Amino acid sequence: MDPFWQSLYQPYFQNKKVLLCVTGSIAAVKSLELCRTLLKLGAQVRVVLTDSALQFVTPLSFETFTGTHCFTNLWENTHGTKHIDLARWPDLVLIAPATANTIAKLAHGFADDLLSTELLAYTGPLFIAPAMNPSMWSHPATQANAATLTVRGASLIGPAEGDTACGEFGAGRMLEVKELIEVLAARIALPRTKGTALITLGPTRSSYDPVRYLTNRSSGKMGAAMAFALDRAGYEVHVVSGPCDVPLPHLSCVTRVSTAEEMLLECRKVFKGASVLIAAAAVLDYRFQETRGEKAKRADASLSVTLAPSIDVLFELNRERTDQQKTILGFAAETNDWLAHAAQKLKKKGCDAVFVNPVGGDTGAFDADDNEGWLLLQGGQPEKRFERTTKAALADEIVRSLGL
Numbered sequence: 001m002d003p004f005w006q007s008l009y010q011p012y013f014q015n016k017k018v019l020l021c022v023t024g025s026i027a028a029v030k031s032l033e034l035c036r037t038l039l040k041l042g043a044q045v046r047v048v049l050t051d052s053a054l055q056f057v058t059p060l061s062f063e064t065f066t067g068t069h070c071f072t073n074l075w076e077n078t079h080g081t082k083h084i085d086l087a088r089w090p091d092l093v094l095i096a097p098a099t100a101n102t103i104a105k106l107a108h109g110f111a112d113d114l115l116s117t118e119l120l121a122y123t124g125p126l127f128i129a130p131a132m133n134p135s136m137w138s139h140p141a142t143q144a145n146a147a148t149l150t151v152r153g154a155s156l157i158g159p160a161e162g163d164t165a166c167g168e169f170g171a172g173r174m175l176e177v178k179e180l181i182e183v184l185a186a187r188i189a190l191p192r193t194k195g196t197a198l199i200t201l202g203p204t205r206s207s208y209d210p211v212r213y214l215t216n217r218s219s220g221k222m223g224a225a226m227a228f229a230l231d232r233a234g235y236e237v238h239v240v241s242g243p244c245d246v247p248l249p250h251l252s253c254v255t256r257v258s259t260a261e262e263m264l265l266e267c268r269k270v271f272k273g274a275s276v277l278i279a280a281a282a283v284l285d286y287r288f289q290e291t292r293g294e295k296a297k298r299a300d301a302s303l304s305v306t307l308a309p310s311i312d313v314l315f316e317l318n319r320e321r322t323d324q325q326k327t328i329l330g331f332a333a334e335t336n337d338w339l340a341h342a343a344q345k346l347k348k349k350g351c352d353a354v355f356v357n358p359v360g361g362d363t364g365a366f367d368a369d370d371n372e373g374w375l376l377l378q379g380g381q382p383e384k385r386f387e388r389t390t391k392a393a394l395a396d397e398i399v400r401s402l403g404l
């Protein structure tokens, strides 16, 4: 598992009690990885297998991962639990994979095995990841059963369209584990009632000719971490991203741009309605004054190019702010004299706060999963130091410090 991805999703699942129910589909083999991923994300996991699931996976595999008993039988009472005790334990129940049979049983209130009995007594959030042959999924009976469960408040995750194990193409495939976790995280986060947060992230580029460009080393990871922190804090997240490839919250709206000018243009479309702006993009300070339409040829003589200042996205947006924008935070990437440079930036841009992080060297912020720095606020308050930690944890601390 990519450690950065893990750090972003951990806060959604840390200490969450998840009852993972596995039913008799070939996709049950994915549930082992699902169980392991949930554990790595800090969840406490208990597992229930149906009789049919036992044809595909063994309790021992889950017991090895979870270190606890895997429940398979309504009649076993060797662990001091009453027949509905499991239903009282979880913060959430995830049925993955969910067969047509189990979906039908739940829709009609059957209680003839451990899983269906527990779920009839369960009243918390229920997530169902169907997995079946496309004809089974599209059958009116399955569709009606799934709709019944949705109306009762259950949340369907998938199924996805694609090749199924039976060799057919269509909707019926269980989502891949990573995707399933991303959707689940989006659904268990706080309701997004705090308004819109606009986040810029990544580098920008300036083209010299059709094959060459100027850019910087920004990975976009700090901005991505801010996007996740604001998603968790209850904001609708809108990201304007320079060219980079980072995970972003499942429900975020993402616009991709290349140049500083495009970034400003796209930000303006959202900024008016946003209550928060986090300017984490490393926008180029300079752009090529002239751009060539054809590839410049190599010559033996040296080549001079003229760079002109590029548009200052944070400065421009801050100038256009109204009462709607409660908080504007800029990021500063500096190699030296961090506090002095940050204070200068805070003054020049006029935004509410600047977070300055050291870049360059072996431990710089660019492309690392960890970061550190100082938060400077308008009004002459002393700067706040943030010790080195994951960008995900740091983003949460910044969000808290700004009272967002």
Ligand SMILES: Cc1cc2nc3c(=O)[nH]c(=O)nc-3n(C[C@H](O)[C@H](O)[C@H](O)COP(=O)(O)O)c2cc1C
Pocket (backbone or CB within 6 Å): 022, 023, 024, 025, 026, 027, 050, 051, 052, 053, 098, 099, 100, 101, 102, 103, 131, 132, 133, 136
């Ligand atoms: C090899 C094999 C694969 C199966 N795959 C699926 C499946 O992906 N989805 C499904 O709904 N049923 C599938 N079934 C049928 C279910 O296992 C069957 O309906 C069973 O009664 C489900 O029981 P459960 O819901 O209690 O786990 C499969 C059966 C076999 C033999």
